[in-house]
Amino acid sequence: MNPSPGYHVPPPQIKSEEEQIDAAKKDPKEFEPLYKKYFEQIFRFVYQRLDDKDTAQDITQQVFISALVSLKKYQHRGLPFSSWLYRIAINELNKWFNAQKNNRTLNIEDAGLEEMMEEMDEQVYEEYYPKLSQTLAGLEPENLLLIEMRFFEKRSFKEIGDIMDITENNAKVRLYRLLDRIKKVLK
Amino acid sequence: MKNSKMKINTNRKPIDSHEIGRMQDFSAVMKGFGVATIPFYKKWWFATGSGVAVVGAIVIAVATLNKTPNTETLVTENAPAPVVQVAQAAQEAFIQPAFKGFDVDFTSIWVNSGEAKNYTLPSGTILKIPACHFTSANGDEIQGKVEIRYREMNDGVDFAVSGIPMTYDSAGLEYLFESAGMFEVQGWQNGQKVFVNPYCPITIEQKTVSSDGKFNMYYLNTTNRNWQYIGKPNWQKEPEISKKIVETEDLFDAGLSNNTSFSFPSLYDSSDKKLADLQKEIDALEKTTWVEPKLIDANKQNFTIEFDKNLFPEFEPFANTIFGVSDASKFSPALYKYYWNTAVLTVNNSIQQTESNNIAFDAVSKNGYTLSLSNGTYIDKSTLGNNRRLRTTPEKRPWYVRVWNSIQGWFGKKKETKNTQNYGIPAAQEMTDTTTDYQQPSTFVLVPIDSTQYYYSGSGYRTPVNFTVYPVLDSANYEKAMKEFGSNMQKHNILLKEKRAKEAELRKEIAKRDSSYAANMAIDWRKKREEALANNGINKDYIQATDSATQSNHVKIVNAFAASKFGIYNCDYPFQYSNPVTKTVTFKDEQGKNFYVGSAFIVITNKNALMNMNYSNCCDINMSYIKKHRNIFFTVLPDDRIAYYTTDDFNNLPDDQNVHIKLRVSNKKMENISEVKTYLGVNSLLMQ
Secondary structure (H helix, E strand, O other): OOOOOOOOOOHHHHHHHHHHHHHHHHOHHHHHHHHHHHHHHHHHHHHOOOOOHHHHHHHHHHHHHHHHHHHHHOOOOOOOHHHHHHHHHHHHHHHHHHHHOOOOEEEEOHHHHHHHHHHOOOOOOHHHHHHHHHHHHOOOHHHHHHHHHHHHOOOOHHHHHHHHOOOHHHHHHHHHHHHHHHHHHHO | OOOOOOEEEEOOOOOOHHHHHHHOOHHHHHHHHHHHOOOHHHOHHHHHHHOHHHHHHHHHHHHHHHHOOOOOOOOEOOOOOHHHHHHHHHHOOOOOOOOOOOOOOOEEEEEEOOOOEEEEOOOOOEEEEOOOOOEOOOOOEOOOEEEEEEEEEOOHHHHHHHOOOOEEEEOOEEEEEEEEEEEEEEEEEOOEEOEOOOOOOEEEEEEEOOOOOOOEEEEEEOOOOEEEEEEOOOEEEOHHHHOOOOOHHHHHHHHHOOOOOOOOOOOOOHHHHHHHHHHHHHHHHHHOOOOOOOEOOOOOOEEEEEOOOOOOHHHHHHOOOEEEEOOHHHOOHHHHHEEEEEEEEEEOOOOEEOOOOOOOOOEEOOOOEEEEEEEEEEOOHHHHHHHOOOOOEOOOEOEEEEOOOOOOOOOOOOOOOOOOOOOOOOHHHOOOOOOOOOOOOOOEEEEEOOOOOEEEEEOOEEOOEEEEEEEEEOHHHHHHHHHHHHHHHHHHHHHHHHHHHHHHHHHHHHHHHHHHHHHHHHHHHHHHHHHHHHHOOOOHHHHHHHHHHHHHOOOOEEEEEEEOOOEEEEEEEEEOOOOOEEEEEEEEOOOOOEEOOEEEEEEEOOOOEEEEEEEOOOOOEEEEEOOOOOEEEEEEOOOOOEEEEOHHHHHOOOOOOEEEEEOEEOOOOOOOHHHHHHHHOOOOHHHO
């Protein structure tokens, strides 16, 4: 599985990013390079859970506004800055879903469903896809987030752990337990 | 896991990086950040809630000014400082109308959600509502009437009055907008906002003075507080809109909401009357149901009605009509044992008049007729002889019910009773009647039939009977009737076609008339308003200037824009405020006292642009303007009067670095935009 683009940032780059963040803490205008760097990733993350680009754009903008407002509280923990932005994005999305009700969208690809079936040691039959999709749509938000990040956004367990603020192992255990549950439902 | 109604998209088309890149707008983030971090003492709740003392002072200051609107007391150097704070606090609201008493008015039109319709407004703008339902915030279809509110801002004064920002922030650089027209459109139902179905946009055809390729369309993103570029305008030439049909009532409704009391000649004239009459005729023709002639059914009871035309004129149309009984079981053979003194034929539904003058189809009911027979007198065989009036040979000829003035005095005519005679009846002519549902009359009287014949009539009457009958034709008449029926149908269709063609022609004429009316209406409206202002002695020079401008300028272009969401749209060209002259200015009132301006505007009339300023002092202020432009400076006083500095004043400013700007002050509070424009001498190019 290929990791999501731009996540595995080598340590020297993190250092440089830390310097950019520190500069932005002093002068918000210095936030622009970070904004340009992460806009696409955050937009794709947001858009993955929505149906229209305009709303995704608005929410993405709001993510960066919130990030800029909270930047002074940001602490370097040796993690990529993006994982912090993703957490803000999850918050902003939840706020939006709460306000709008039922505007959450599940965007899936056959390839992701196929991979899920394989991961569950199941024969891949396309006839199962509609039922599997419906099952995913009925998952609790944090479980759906886990599935989406793993199978439709191709994120590593390390990145999923960082975004969800859990360990890599914990992310793995949670996912396989969840797949077991889904398997039972499908049967 | 639970059941979910979450929307599921499968294999959605991926979005490319280039497109995402275009969505980046860091300046909007900076703006949003700026708003999110406004210090508490600048927040609205502080200005309106916590800062009671300050607000109290403001209220007192404003109230004091409002109480003396006719004096020349201005905000001078002795004025309390909070007035400036009001201007600062007000600026924090994103869209803040300049005047307390009025704003740029919305025109409301009411539309049926889901119904396509075009509306022409007094300004000449056409709103085209598609046949799609508006939606709620949740995306549900809206049913019923929806209020569409629309307003246009066409010049610098409109922009200032509306308070809609006219600067554009792109990559941290601030631009002014040169506008070719701005509009705001909203949708409401029961106090709730409704939304446009994004796949089914509404179209706004707005008049404009320029179709220059430099203009772009922008949407005001009120969340990010910045204008968003959305594409290029769609220019069309005016003749394309002149063909549009005007909705007369909407035109007047729209006009009435324009805060004026001018009356305009009604559009309803003889053409409308002709159209209404024609529509009635077409409706009648379309509703006509032609009844196909029916062939007589020998297996059923059939009869004709013999009658005296003088006594029964109402039966005239049914002369020679053969009626077939629809339900033979109801037509008991016992019925012909009576002499029916009263027969009533009732149409079962409305009569369908046709053009036929022949046989039975002068009046034909699709649902048949009810024949009611009553006052039936028993006919004893001994009284009938050869004169019995009911005869039957069903196989060869129909039944006959003879309706006759047979009872003495029945129709007011008295006939003398002659001597009693007995009339025999041949046994062969006797009919077999096995039924018993009749009353035996207790007494008999001799009734004259004609001058030589009589019969006995019993004193008891039989229970009335009703049955449904249809006009039918025997085979010879049937063929003739069918030919006539075909011919009549053909005539009918030709007539309908002709009338419809005439209707279409008439509608075209009316549309042309309405279009021309709409084109002239805005100009007439404005002229009348200006006449009224002129009669009140306000700026007659301006009225003259307007008149000549009206004659020389003519709008030729419309911007036909499809809006997939409600909001504020602007057709603009962003330009930078380059090479300005900067002077050190001290503002003075007409009495020469120092004048604290606060929030102010420079209207750049040749660019159709607006610049906002905020001065916290009266004196030695750096004021920038571009000399080659036609600038008008104005500020709104707390009592809605204006202090202003005209283009001529600017032109006459000395070249010195330090200058005094003596502001003119209106002697009355402004009541509407037209008054403001009159004072400032601003003539909207787009309104002509």
